[in-house]
Amino acid sequence: MPEKPELDFPRPLTTVDVVVFAIRSDALQVLLVQRPRAETEPFPGAWALPGGFVDVAGDRDLEACAARKLKDKTGVVSPYLEQLGSWGSAMRDPRGWSATHAYFALLPEHATGGTLAPDAQWFAVEGEKVRPKLAFDHAEILQAAVQRLRSKVEYTSLPAYLMPQEFTLPELQRTYEIVLDRPLEKSAFRTRMLAADLIEPVAKMRKGPNRPAQLYRLKKAKTPVFFTRTFNPPG
Amino acid sequence: MPEKPELDFPRPLTTVDVVVFAIRSDALQVLLVQRPRAETEPFPGAWALPGGFVDVAGDRDLEACAARKLKDKTGVVSPYLEQLGSWGSAMRDPRGWSATHAYFALLPEHATGGTLAPDAQWFAVEGEKVRPKLAFDHAEILQAAVQRLRSKVEYTSLPAYLMPQEFTLPELQRTYEIVLDRPLEKSAFRTRMLAADLIEPVAKMRKGPNRPAQLYRLKKAKTPVFFTRTFNPPG
DNA sequence: TAAGTTAGTTGGACTGTACAACTAAGTATG
DNA sequence: CATACTTAGTTGTACAGTCCAACTAACTTA
Numbered sequence: 277m278p279e280k281p282e283l284d285f286p287r288p289l290t291t292v293d294v295v296v297f298a299i300r301s302d303a304l305q306v307l308l309v310q311r312p313r314a315e316t317e318p319f320p321g322a323w324a325l326p327g328g329f330v331d332v333a334g335d336r337d338l339e340a341c342a343a344r345k346l347k348d349k350t351g352v353v354s355p356y357l358e359q360l361g362s363w364g365s366a367m368r369d370p371r372g373w374s375a376t377h378a379y380f381a382l383l384p385e386h387a388t389g390g391t392l393a394p395d396a397q398w399f400a401v402e403g404e405k406v407r408p409k410l411a412f413d414h415a416e417i418l419q420a421a422v423q424r425l426r427s428k429v430e431y432t433s434l435p436a437y438l439m440p441q442e443f444t445l446p447e448l449q450r451t452y453e454i455v456l457d458r459p460l461e462k463s464a465f466r467t468r469m470l471a472a473d474l475i476e477p478v479a480k481m482r483k484g485p486n487r488p489a490q491l492y493r494l495k496k497a498k499t500p501v502f503f504t505r506t507f508n509p510p511g
Numbered sequence: 512m513p514e515k516p517e518l519d520f521p522r523p524l525t526t527v528d529v530v531v532f533a534i535r536s537d538a539l540q541v542l543l544v545q546r547p548r549a550e551t552e553p554f555p556g557a558w559a560l561p562g563g564f565v566d567v568a569g570d571r572d573l574e575a576c577a578a579r580k581l582k583d584k585t586g587v588v589s590p591y592l593e594q595l596g597s598w599g600s601a602m603r604d605p606r607g608w609s610a611t612h613a614y615f616a617l618l619p620e621h622a623t624g625g626t627l628a629p630d631a632q633w634f635a636v637e638g639e640k641v642r643p644k645l646a647f648d649h650a651e652i653l654q655a656a657v658q659r660l661r662s663k664v665e666y667t668s669l670p671a672y673l674m675p676q677e678f679t680l681p682e683l684q685r686t687y688e689i690v691l692d693r694p695l696e697k698s699a700f701r702t703r704m705l706a707a708d709l710i711e712p713v714a715k716m717r718k719g720p721n722r723p724a725q726l727y728r729l730k731k732a733k734t735p736v737f738f739t740r741t742f743n744p745p746g
Numbered sequence: 747t748a749a750g751t752t753a754g755t756t757g758g759a760c761t762g763t764a765c766a767a768c769t770a771a772g773t774a775t776g
Numbered sequence: 777c778a779t780a781c782t783t784a785g786t787t788g789t790a791c792a793g794t795c796c797a798a799c800t801a802a803c804t805t806a
Contacts, residue, residue, distance in 0.1 A: 335601075359597065375573065463756085467793070488802070681785095720782075721772050721783040722785080
């Protein structure tokens with residue numbers, strides 16, 4: 277790392293930001309917070325990803341910092357937190373050279389309803405964007421998060437983290453379809469999921485106006501399953 | 512990002528490190544540099560990933576900083592530089608809370624022979640490690656880089672960046688096999704590569720002691736190709 | 747009882763890998 | 777100069793899993 281023992285040269289600002297996804301109202305949504313309106317702040321009043329400065333006294337490491345920021349904003353512990361990447365440049369923050377470590381989190385819908393900070397709000401993801409103009413380079417970070425999510429959903433069981441404890445196969449397929457924004461084949465989907473040793477049936481059915489559906493739950497504390505193919509040849 | 516306008520609280524040290532891979536002597540190797548022996552330095556004399564502090568005056572952004580560090584150590588511009596992740600904690604550097612932005616680069620073998628800094632040296636990757644004990648948490652970063660490389664090689668054309676301008680299909684297959692550390696099926700490999708619109712034949716043959724092999728080159732300035740399957744069902 | 751909707755299954759076509767045997771083109775050897 | 781050896785490249789069969797479409801199953805409502 278350093279060639280010189282001098283440590284008192286200028287250091288970049290260091291922050292952590294979290295892209296929190298959930299399925300709400302049958303759509304992919306992301307949690308944003310509104311920045312304070314004080315004129316002394318950059319991007320006053322603009323919407324931004326939840327995040328903030330690393331606390332060198334309080335944060336053990338980056339992931340703990342991200343989990344803390346997430347907890348502060350949403351009140352829940354995310355079942356899934358993955359590092360997304362880092363963005364650092366001289367220009368992205370008007371206060372000076374800054375670098376942010378971005379994470380993305382997946383929340384089940386039922387965990388999105390509770391206590392939300394007053395300046396936090398869910399926004400639908402449209403394409404790879406949201407309606408409001410975002411502070412800093414957060415639009416770019418959000419775009420990368422959506423791309424990463426979509427690409428991993430093609431060949432992993434990530435959407436399982438967006439589901440409640442018990443769910444049906446059609447519900448899981450619907451989640452995949454919302455994230456990927458395209459329909460999937462029913463029979464191939466079922467074959468894949470059931471072959472993956474990922475879920476197990478529970479002795480209950482989901483009752484609705486039509487034929488009841490088998491309920492499943494995730495098998496024990498699994499990390500995401502990787503499939504050996506993508507869904508539709510993306511050609 | 513920040514809730515408070517105070518910017519004069521302690522900031523983490525910010526560095527960039529690069530994991531440079533190449534195939535040398537029919538093996539996957541990684542480029543390391545030896546740290547200065549001065550007692551005032553952390554990990555004096557230990558081997559480490561090439562990298563260093565972000566220069567807030569000189570570096571435009573993180574990727575430019577990584578490219579600069581790479582150039583300083585190897586003298587070449589890497590045809591492939593990808594962000595790997597970031598590691599930050601209170602403990603990873605004895606000088607204080609620090610965060611490093613790690614990149615990984617792929618070099619073709621012929622680019623590894625030239626001017627190398629006197630304190631730089633190539634080491635064979637054995638499993639997911641190298642022989643010498645590495646400074647900081649660089650062993651962990653290297654392990655993540657090897658895992659990322661291996662997993663992407665399963666379903667992308669990344670190894671193309673490890674090849675010279677012209678190469679044969681058996682040579683490309685051999686590169687895949689070295690990185691994955693397992694043999695691949697010849698005919699399936701050829702079918703996949705030729706179907707991928709990735710390479711094109713040149714009007715030359717590679718002559719050797721046996722049957723000559725068709726030479727290919729990469730098609731124009733392609734980003735890596737993604738395949739819709741992995742190679743061998745990993746079960 | 748019939749119509750409508752969603753759950754779930756079945757079967758045939760197709761794509762691409764796995765495996766193995768084959769042909770092709772060169773060098774080295776007797 | 778024929779034969780063995782080696783590596784390049786092809787061919788064919790089996791198989792796994794998706795794609796597509798039609799089918800059956802279970803429930804509600806009219």
